[in-house]
Amino acid sequence: MDSIAIGAGILGTGGGGNPYIGQLRARQAIRQWGPVTVLAPEELPDDARVVCVGGIGAPTVGIEKVRDLQSYHALRAIEDFTGEKATALISNEIGGSNSVEPLIPAAMAGLPVVDADGMGRAFPEFQMKTFFVYGVPCCPMAIADEKGNSVVIRETISPVWAERLARSLTVQMGCVACYAVAPMTAEQVRRTAVPNTLSLARRLGDAVKDARTIGHDPLDAILDTCPGRILFSGKVTDLQRRTTAGFARGTLTIEGLDDYSGEQMFIEFQNENLIAKRNGETVCTVPDLICSVATDVGEPVTTELMRYGLRVTIFGFPAPALWATPEGLAVAGPRAFGYDTDYIPLMSPLPPGEG
């Protein structure tokens, strides 16, 4: 579990909710209600009904107002609404605490979790899932808070409208809520999910921990496990971060150290890191992954924990292949976030199944 927390923290590109808190909550759920089986997508029975569950809100709030059983309540609400019982759960994103969020309702309800997710990373907005890009309906979806309020977004004219309505509810609910989407079929999961991401997160975390144990550089271990490149390394010298409209938004400035001495990196984020500029030049954009890691120990530094003075190394990883398509880029490319720049792939996309 602590390996998954490290790996999902890295793949979360800053967002997805605090992975340490997510890990503690998932551990407690498993201790209380029993272990959870993880199934590969191909192991799903053909008649499976797979519900995607996740947290929604600002990670800056999530570390102060820890989630409770909202995702279980959201699961029950969508089951009630659709009249269908879930037979498996799936992560909405393999970032931060959201990577393990389904383990909590899965432990409570005795359901397996699929080794896959709807992003292969983390993204800030609800509609930014490969499921919806490739034709799975985003509604009905249920959203619940810790107080006992629950809402079903029944029908929207587009996935972006589901995000708008869910976000405004989340703000009212105190910026920390959970949702569950109407069940998908096994075929839909196999065709539209980014596969094997929970195991990738675990392998990534294992590699970092092993490197620390045997005295190797954890940064090398990360690159050995998940092909990508180091974009920058330095010290955080400025951080503008505000919690607004249900997101943690801001900018991060890093002054180069060692090989990068005299250089500067500038990153804009909306829960997740969206665009990285090195000496004024764009070097990496969504949907490619821009990941901050503590330079000394290889521990992910998520948006809500970023602070002045930290020594960080910025990795770039290529987006999962499902994002590097015209349909994918329309939903999660730089222009979808308002940047007037085209997506220039960091490296050629990874084959499906490698994250």
Place this chain on the structure above:
Amino acid sequence: MDSIAIGAGILGTGGGGNPYIGQLRARQAIRQWGPVTVLAPEELPDDARVVCVGGIGAPTVGIEKVRDLQSYHALRAIEDFTGEKATALISNEIGGSNSVEPLIPAAMAGLPVVDADGMGRAFPEFQMKTFFVYGVPCCPMAIADEKGNSVVIRETISPVWAERLARSLTVQMGCVACYAVAPMTAEQVRRTAVPNTLSLARRLGDAVKDARTIGHDPLDAILDTCPGRILFSGKVTDLQRRTTAGFARGTLTIEGLDDYSGEQMFIEFQNENLIAKRNGETVCTVPDLICSVATDVGEPVTTELMRYGLRVTIFGFPAPALWATPEGLAVAGPRAFGYDTDYIPLMSPLPPGEG
């Protein structure tokens, strides 16, 4: 229909949506789909399933972005969710366009409308209904916009939370939406609705029109039909009005004319008029009705049409008896709107059945 528009405009205390637009929409619906039967509460069959439908939003927006069939979509959404068909509809409030909003889905669905409502006036917030004060659940309720988005607020910890969530959805939906609440029984309607208000609005409008025709003072005709008192008469000399957080909020200053020369009235509103001060002294507060009427013709002046220079007479009418109780005042008394003042009844409450 034009009589109801005048009467509901007066009883709406400034809010409830523009009565002229509401009247045009209801006329068109009846022309297109046929006439609507109006039933007294005691005429409802005991097994009736009565759905409350209404508009939600800011009346300042509602006059520019005219509602379409949102209340019909909300009705169908709540029927789908509950699995129960409505057998009659009821107004949420006898103010402005909301007094006739149920006529539109009623004409479309061939359902009768009950001669009663949930306020006996208009109030700005969803939870401020006699239904909910006296134990009818406020959820589930469905909310729909003109674009095709629909949401069901399934369960909330209090009626105020239903308002919070519905209001935030309304803001996203463009400040103009409609809702439908899960069906009530005939017993619930008879016990918790303010009865005979649609017919009261019609009588009030008829009296104003008749007075104009025969050259009598329409202001006298209003008082003869609906016992109350004139609080002030003068010219609007200042109006602060802003559309914010899904409401039209502001203040109105009136300089006295004739009998009120040298005096001043100050009214605060949130869609509806909430508190009236004459020369600095509070003379009328919610839940009593503070109603603005054009002095010359007795036509109601609603919040969205109020403007500098208008000659208006301000009426006070006592709140329906269901509001003048500790439970009622907790929901819609001056303290519920943040005023540090107790409710001092304008006159002794009317007996039920007289509005």
